[in-house]
Amino acid sequence: MSTLTHGRSGRSFRRSALVLALGAVIASGAALAQKATGEIFGHAGANASVTIENTDTGLTREITADASGRFSFSQLPTGHYRVTSDGATRDVQVKVGTGSEVNFADKDSQKLEAIEVTGNAINPIDVSSVESSTVFTADQIAALPVARDISSVALLAPGTVRGDSGFESLGGGPLASFGGASVAENGYYINGFDVTNIRNFTSFANLPFEAIGEQQVKTGGYGAEFGRSLGGVINIVTKRGTNEFKGV
Template sequence: MKCKNLLFLILILYTFSASCLLHAQTKGSITGRITDKETGESLPGVHVLIKGTYYGAATSIDGAFTIPNINPGVYTIEVSMLGYKQVQNTGVKVTAGAATELNFRLESTVLALGQEVVVIGEKPLFDLEETSSRRSVSSAEIQNQIVENVQDIVATQVGAVQNDNEIHIRGGRAYENAYLLDGISVQDPLAGTGFGLQLSADAIEEVEVITGGFNAEYGQAMSGIINVRTKEGGATYRGSLAYKRDYFGSFDPGTPIIGTLSTKNSHSFRTDVAEFSLSGPEPVTNLILPALGVHVPGTFSVFGNMYALTSDTYLRTSARQLYSSTFHGKTFAPRQDN
């Protein structure tokens, strides 16, 4: 009788251990280490989350983390810590019975948590956690478009229409939109338009258009949100110079062929666009002070952009003389559109 009980107990223990081993083989895990991109030091207390699930972990004192018991599949891993850019690694494949290794190098930032996100891999077509209808246009996409300013970029988005130099989102009035520039509201308190959005397309890093379902953090808006982020300086000096016009010279309109491109014909608005931009390391803290033996911690960079547009618009008639109360009388007021 004792032998039968002993055999029954051994059978139960064997079955339990086999089921535990089988369960462990049907699950996967994600392990890795998170360090600072500049110093290479380990970062403790970093939040590591699998988007769309409740699985996550926090890094230890040496920057290591482990997320066990994950069902096999493809996930997006989100890494965040205060003072650093949020990172999302898409297309991470978890295999049953194996540990997937992921290492991250976080880059510091002065923006609030979540305002700047670095995506590693391909951006997913749909964000399951997104509750608003938004579209982000990067500087690379802007360069491939024929646009001059923010209004032209927003007008190309779904749900937005430009009419009479005003932006209407989903049929709303122009003053029902909220305009943000680097996170700061530039709403005109009288007209309700974005008077601070007279920016060149070359000075824009990203334009985010939210056409519905926006969060409570955006106030004083009923139709949509237009959030513009300008460019920053880099480690090397770069610059650009451009000049554009909608006519060719000042030829007599009676001249064959060339006369059709003169400033006096009905097809020209006499529009001139001049643009200049320069970016790079800040010269005082990066060149002058180190030469004097003064070393300032951190790195500083600058970005500057100049954009000027003059036009007679659609009126096709020129005033004899224009006066400007802002730019010293008639010196900088040669066109009607001023």
């Protein structure tokens, strides 16, 4: 009887372990999906209402800033947004894996003058993150005088060089080396899902080049969610539709 009881307990323990393992897989899958989004943060008036609207899809959200005026919208699909607070409006572009800062209030009351620099080809610095990353939008990619593949675009990021040509036959083309690491130490993601070939780590699931909405190149400082990559990370989100009808 004791042997039978012990056997049932063992099977019950294994079933519990299996349930926990499946839960961990599902949780990790949910975390992966977070990599295909961005964030809007900044300062407004104390306890002020802040509203954002995706001008492409009509998505809207509204929150209230805290007592010091800080606010943050997380898990936002990439695209163009209009941010409104107390009658003031700001237009901002949310890019994959980065935060875009919007300020309605001057945080430094001692500032005597301000210098504003504008441009449509400047990659804003995400002060909320310690990652070293570069984001290329679809418009920028279309204008770049490089070969139409993601490795050629990635080679434009600081700290990247073309890898050993001996690996190109495995990867199906040129591969980027990040910070002197092997081309087999990179990670590739599409819409938040790991598409790196787990057999040789030098190839990946590809997609039509015209389908790329944004390409983010991480060269250092990225989080543990990008596991199994000691070199760099190429993170891609595909193009999304809008509420406007368009034809060729």
